[in-house]
Amino acid sequence: MLEYEFMRTAFLAAFLAALVCGPVGWFLVLRGQSFASHALSHVGFAGAAAALLLGQPALLGLGLGAVGGGVAIGLAGDRLVGRDVTIGLVLSVAMGFGALCLHFLTHSASSATALLFGDILGIGSSMLGWLGALSVTCLMALAFVARPLLFASLQPEQAEARGVNMRLLDILFLMIVAVATAQCAQITGVLLVFTLMIAPAAASLRMGFSPLLGMGVATLLALLEAWLGLVLAWYTNCPTAFWIAALGGSVFIAASLFCRVRGS
Amino acid sequence: MPSSAVQVAGVTLLRQKKAVLDNISFTVPAGSFVAVLGGNGAGKTTLFRTLLGLEKPSAGQIWIEGQPVQKGRMPIGYMPQVRAMVAAQISGWSTVAAAQQGWKWGLPFYGKQARADIDAALAAVDAQALAQRPVGSLSGGERQRLMLAQALLDNPHILLLDEPLVSLDPARMRETAERIHTLARDRNMTVLMSTHDINPLMGLMDHVLYMAHGKAVLGRVEDVMTTQTLSALYGAPVEVIKAGNRLFVVAEGGGASLQSCMCMGHGA
Numbered sequence A: 001m002l003e004y005e006f007m008r009t010a011f012l013a014a015f016l017a018a019l020v021c022g023p024v025g026w027f028l029v030l031r032g033q034s035f036a037s038h039a040l041s042h043v044g045f046a047g048a049a050a051a052l053l054l055g056q057p058a059l060l061g062l063g064l065g066a067v068g069g070g071v072a073i074g075l076a077g078d079r080l081v082g083r084d085v086t087i088g089l090v091l092s093v094a095m096g097f098g099a100l101c102l103h104f105l106t107h108s109a110s111s112a113t114a115l116l117f118g119d120i121l122g123i124g125s126s127m128l129g130w131l132g133a134l135s136v137t138c139l140m141a142l143a144f145v146a147r148p149l150l151f152a153s154l155q156p157e158q159a160e161a162r163g164v165n166m167r168l169l170d171i172l173f174l175m176i177v178a179v180a181t182a183q184c185a186q187i188t189g190v191l192l193v194f195t196l197m198i199a200p201a202a203a204s205l206r207m208g209f210s211p212l213l214g215m216g217v218a219t220l221l222a223l224l225e226a227w228l229g230l231v232l233a234w235y236t237n238c239p240t241a242f243w244i245a246a247l248g249g250s251v252f253i254a255a256s257l258f259c260r261v262r263g264s
Numbered sequence B: 001m002p003s004s005a006v007q008v009a010g011v012t013l014l015r016q017k018k019a020v021l022d023n024i025s026f027t028v029p030a031g032s033f034v035a036v037l038g039g040n041g042a043g044k045t046t047l048f049r050t051l052l053g054l055e056k057p058s059a060g061q062i063w064i065e066g067q068p069v070q071k072g073r074m075p076i077g078y079m080p081q082v083r084a085m086v087a088a089q090i091s092g093w094s095t096v097a098a099a100q101q102g103w104k105w106g107l108p109f110y111g112k113q114a115r116a117d118i119d120a121a122l123a124a125v126d127a128q129a130l131a132q133r134p135v136g137s138l139s140g141g142e143r144q145r146l147m148l149a150q151a152l153l154d155n156p157h158i159l160l161l162d163e164p165l166v167s168l169d170p171a172r173m174r175e176t177a178e179r180i181h182t183l184a185r186d187r188n189m190t191v192l193m194s195t196h197d198i199n200p201l202m203g204l205m206d207h208v209l210y211m212a213h214g215k216a217v218l219g220r221v222e223d224v225m226t227t228q229t230l231s232a233l234y235g236a237p238v239e240v241i242k243a244g245n246r247l248f249v250v251a252e253g254g255g256a257s258l259q260s261c262m263c264m265g266h267g268a
């Protein structure tokens, strides 16, 4: 299957996404913000649908939408109402807006499916360049904030007392999540970002590794999931998104069983 | 080193127009061990947060070792009141390590010196073995020990410990109080430790800072823990009862109000 250009591109794109999904997902699960990432991908969907309607590239709209949503969630924070309510509200309003845009975008129903469930086999080489740039940006930004972010996640009061700017850190992290989400959505679609970002990270955290090792394991699991998903999709009649989602669920169940057996 | 570790002058802090701290003044001499007493809502946590620069008083001034309070730049080790640990799967070691220069940008790598510092802090509270386990599997008291180790990183001159004895059984309370006392003496640290129950600290503390209704008095145990002083502080008659070497504060009339006003001592 590797003799085909589009398959090679797909494997590379999956690699780039996994590289980011591992560590970003690890922090999301650690901070209990996995729902936030789910919402960001939906806001990204609205952005992408709007971009298509305006004749702009979907990735641009996806990225801008998700980053905007991240900043909004970070700013609103827990000041207004319970955070899950804020996030749920943002999520549903965004989906409604996306549906509106798609309604007027009658000529391309296929791009709607691609947005929702991903179109990894349709990624061109110029898109691959963009994904690479996003990966590097995302990883560099995360490497910059990782240390205070870990402190703030594990010991918020002490971090605050040490002068860590919690609000700034929260917004920076949500922006990183937004960029990672936009990238991941190219592979899995906005509806299934969860599977590549959250499932491997949750499995890795379950197994109780130290932070840096845990992020590494999450990355490996995400990579395994994405590549195996591509291979399985090649040999079966089911789409990649299905396989990635199925593998994501399996990885998490396997990790839970592993911990159960080991007795922790 | 200045002779006063903490100096508070006329500090008032309002929360929704209510004075949580109401024109409080006191001076904690360097190296002293202070029990911060008071019932729920007396303002103990708020006072600590104010000393750390996390809350801005609407009036008054605070000096830490002679310097005005500056958030995040003070030689203070802080152990907040217990809360559920979010990351149950992370090991105790990694949890404590996160506080090691955790405010610096970059990756959470720990060099040889940093690792040695973390291990030394854990050893000081006898928690090396605990640190190998995920925090989710530890008891409340065991987690408190990890948090105490965390507060010792960077060799602070002052420790602010917010209810470190909560959720411990009476024997463990005394053991923990003695551990903190020994650490403070060996390292020449000033300790402000809030607690509901004065009795585990009997014979250990140098001063009592008693808080009620946003007011506070600081003094020696025998001066503060008197019927007269506390009645004046509460603005209502209370009685200090001595039973052996244990102290109890009881609202006059006892009965139903005993619970709400009794800030220390547990019947048994």
Ligand SMILES: Nc1ncnc2c1ncn2[C@@H]1O[C@H](COP(=O)(O)OP(=O)(O)O)[C@@H](O)[C@H]1O
Binding pocket: B015, B016, B020, B038, B039, B040, B041, B042, B043, B044, B045, B046, B047
């Ligand atoms: N975030 C807050 N907003 C409004 N009031 C608060 C807040 N935190 C504490 N308070 C009030 O301040 C008072 C002191 O609280 P606190 O410092 O937590 O007391 P303690 O630690 O002695 O139990 C209480 O009356 C409490 O209701």
Ligand SMILES: [Mg+2]
Binding pocket: B044, B045, B046, B081, B162
């Ligand atoms: Mg308190």
